[in-house]
Amino acid sequence: MKKISTLAFCLFAMPAAWAGSEDTYAEFKAMMDRSFKTTGIAAKHRMYQLDFQKACSQDKQPAKAEMARIEAEQLKTIRYPADGKYFGNWKEGEKIAVSGRGLTWTDKTPHDNGGGxxxxxxMSHHEVSYGTIGPSLLEYGKLRGNADDVVRYTWGKIYNAKAFNACSNMPRNGDAEILTEQQIKDLMAFLFDPASPVNKK
Amino acid sequence: MVNPQKSIRLALLAGLAVVPLAQAGDELLDGINAYREALADGNPSELVAAEGEELWKMPRGPKNASLEQCDLGLGPGVIKGASAQLPRFFKDTGKVQDLETRLMTCMETLQGIDPQAVVKAGWLKGEKEKMAALVAYVVTASNGHKIRIDMRPPEMKKMYEMGKLAFYYRTGPMDFSCATCHGDQGKRIRMQELPDLRTQAGAASGWGSWPAYRVSNGQFWTMQHRLNDCFRQQRTAEPIYGSDATIALSVYLAATANGGKVVTPGIKR
Amino acid sequence: MNKQRRNVLKTGTGAAVLGALAAAGLIAPGIALADWNKAAFEAKSMADTLKALGATQPADSKDVQLTGPDIAENGAVVPVGVTSAIAGTTMIAILIDKNPNALAGSFKLPEGTEANVQTRVKMGQTSNVYALVKAGDKFYMATKEIKVTLGGCGG
Amino acid sequence: MATKPMRIRAAVKDGVTEVKALIAHEMETGQRKDANGAVIPAWFITELTATHNGKLVLSSEFGTAISKNPYLAFRFKGGAAGDKVAISWKDNKGESRTDEAAIA
Known part of the structure; x- marks a missing residue:
């Protein structure tokens, strides 16, 4: 719901570093507005940007202070597991890591999503088909151990990567309700469990 | 209470110091390149292009006329090299048009076919299937040509600016833009290498090899179809077929690719 | 239909009848000579497929070459080629161990046609692919493992 | 459903004719399901033959594991520029088609 409420503020505001004229930007917004439509679960309001999305929509990153401001704001969105349990089932976590499905206009429900x-x-020793947009997470738990701060940081990173890097390419899996708390727990187990193929050859 | 900044540094250090760059991936990529080369001979796009040639010459629509007098920018009926110079600004319509929207104009003016019949059809169904065939035929006639986008008209310059804004426009539940995947060098999704579309070389290899036949689903995809699926994967709302945002993006990509080589129809994973 | 055609051929008046059928557009020329081996194509395991093809215990042979990529980005289209240097090769078949039905296709080579065919096959998963060749009344075989991997996003 | 034309290329070099063909066909396996969960029935080429000036040069049988829009390349001895190479197929629905090309 918060996504829609911010909409009014950003519809016609320009990104801070935008070099063109205000008229051109207004024209751009009008073009985007008439070029997209709602299909299935992909409603048209998905085209309306959140403030930080707008700030990160340039070929350069925003200024340091702006980045820090966004990160502080995003950090507040992170909800840690209420029961204090960070780890689910790594086998389920692996399935979530493999699946790139969900949230497109050809998906029927917004609730059954993969982590992609x-x-x-x-991620693991046996899957050769992996991308390189993000860093390698091979042997994640083995290399980093499972001290509280590492565990908490990892949870936070999965929940809302923008809290640590304002314009990160990584989705806000928890904050944007892409994954459920249980799914994040399962992914945590996949990353940290010594028996998971992330850590075990 | 944990200091998250400290944790990040720890995590980064651990990552950088210990995890070796994935050398194994390179051998795999070599293997996959060999696979792609094996597919290049015998591109099933030829089958689609053959249908397109028939459609180009066939009298159709309320006016029972063929498309043989269609002006794709190089004069009526000239298709050789035409798609290598699209999108372009057309004086007769007063618009910047890509290949597909220009073909829609020809279908409307020459044949009397309502453009909405194309816009509203499902992918590879009805008039969109016919459009795909026509596109396959037309782009085959530009294979090997140089990408030459005429950026002199102010309308083109404006569309380029709009397209660049659209390229970096992050939105939707995953905060993605085109640049998320195509704004860096040497990246890949799964095993798929991603062209860096900000650069001339990257844009030339990306823009220059679409439209293409996709072996994964055995379908020929036009550029509009390609862009539509990019937005689907971005988890945005759906772009309307032939809409200005899609044309603006095409102008941005094609202009960035200027001078590169057209290898169409391509053959893709 | 097939049975009928064979009978027609046996009676000796076949050629004329076939010609008439072909002219009427009912059958394509040449096709009546083939006879789809249902048992072989519907067999599940390698062993059953070989049996249905009459190829018991084919010998591994260096004179049979199976070409294909080490890794395929998409199992829907995997280019494979088979060549045989064995004199008198009359048949080539392509088998994929882990497919639901092992036999992908078979090619009969009349005198004068080289033992060299290329096609594209579907693979459900990483598997051994076999080239089976018949020369005289003997069968020979070559194997290659082809890995199938995922390409883009959404998988 | 009308069948679509094939693309056949044949070229002779050093007394050997190489034929490359692309055949428009769905090659549906019968193991896929549509969006509603209903099985899409199998629909595939079962038999394919090639002739050179009317003489058989290849006879093949396909299963469902031949890729959609099949590709086929083979070689036979002989053949001269201008000779006809014809390819015919038949599918499991009983549809068939023949196309031909001149050897280059």
Whole structure:
């Protein structure tokens, strides 16, 4: 719901570093507005940007202060597991990491989504088809251990990557309700469990 | 309470120091390149182009006329090299048009076919299937040509600016833009290498090899179809067929690719 | 239909009848000579397929070459080629171990046609692919593993 | 449903004719399901033959594992520029088609 409420503020505001004229930007927004339509679960309001999305819509990153402001704001959205349990089932987590499905206009429900992790990350010893947009997460738990701060950071990163890098390419899996709390727990287990193929050859 | 900034540094250090760059991936990529080369001979696009040639010459629509007098920018009936110079600004319509919207204009003016019949059809169904065949035929006649986009008209310059804004426009539940995947060098999704569409070389290899036959589903995809699926994967709302945003993006890509080589129809994963 | 055609051929008046059928557009020329081997194509395992093809215990042979990529980005279209240097090769078949039905296709080579065919096959998953060749009344075989992987996003 | 034309290329070099053909066909396996979960029935070429000036040069049988829009390349001895190479197929629905090309 918060996504829609911010809409009014950003419809006609320009990104801070935008070099063109205000008229051109207004024309651009009008073009986007008439060029997209609602199909299935992909409603037209998806085209309306959140403030930070707008700030990150340039060929350069925003200024440091702006980045820090966004990160501080996004950090507040992270909800840690209420029961204090960070780890689910790594086998379920692997399925979530493999699946790149969900939230497109050809998907029937907005609730049954994959994490698409392999699209961008190397993760396990046995899957050779991995992307390189994000860093390799091979042997994630083995290399980093499972101290509280590492565990909490990892949870936060999956939940809302923008809290740590304002214009990160990584989706806000928790904040944007892409994945459920249980799914994030399963992914955590996939990353940290010594028996998971992330850590075990 | 954990200091998240400190944790990040720890995590980054661990990542950089210990995890080797994925060398194994390179051998695999070599293997996949060999696979793609094996497919290049015998591109099933030829089958679609043959249908398109028939459609181009066949009298159709309320006016029972063929498309043989269609002006794709190089004069009526000239298709050789035409798509290598599209999108372009057309004086008769007062619009910047890509290949597909220009063909729609020809279908309307020469044959009396309502453009909405194309816009509203499902992909590879009805008039959109016919459009795909026509596109396959037309782009085959530009294979090997140089991409030459005429950027002199102010309308083209404006569309380029709009297209660039659209390219970086992050939105939707996943915060993606075109640049998320196509705004860096040497990246890939899964095993798929991603052209860096901000650069001339990247744009030339991307723009220059579409439209294409996709072996994964055995379908011939036009550029509008390609862009539509990019937005689907971005999880945005759906772009309207032939809409200005799609044409603006095409202008941005094609202009960035200027001077590159057209290899159409392409053959893709 | 097939049975009928064979009978027609046996009676000796076949050629004329076939010609008439072909002229009427009912059958394409040449096709009546083929006879789709249902048992072989519907067999599931390698062993059953070989049996249905009459190829018991084919010998591995260096004179049979199976070409194909080490890795295919998409199992829907995997280019494969088979050549045989064995004199008198009359048949080539392509089998994929882990497909639901192992036999992908077979090619009969009349005198004068080289033992060299290329096509594209579907593979459900990483599997051994076999080239089976018949020369005289003996069968020979070559194997290659082809890996099938995922390409783009959405998988 | 009308069948679509094939693309056949044949070229002779050093007394050997190489034929490359692309055949428009769905090659549906019968193992896929549509959006509503209903099985899409199998629809595939079962038999394919090639002739050179009317003489058989290849006879093949296909299963469902031949890719959509099949590609086929083969070689036979002989053939001269201008000779006809014809390819015919038949599918499991009983449809058939023949196309021909001149050897280049």
């Amino acid at each position: 992790c392999y699209n961008c990350h190397q």
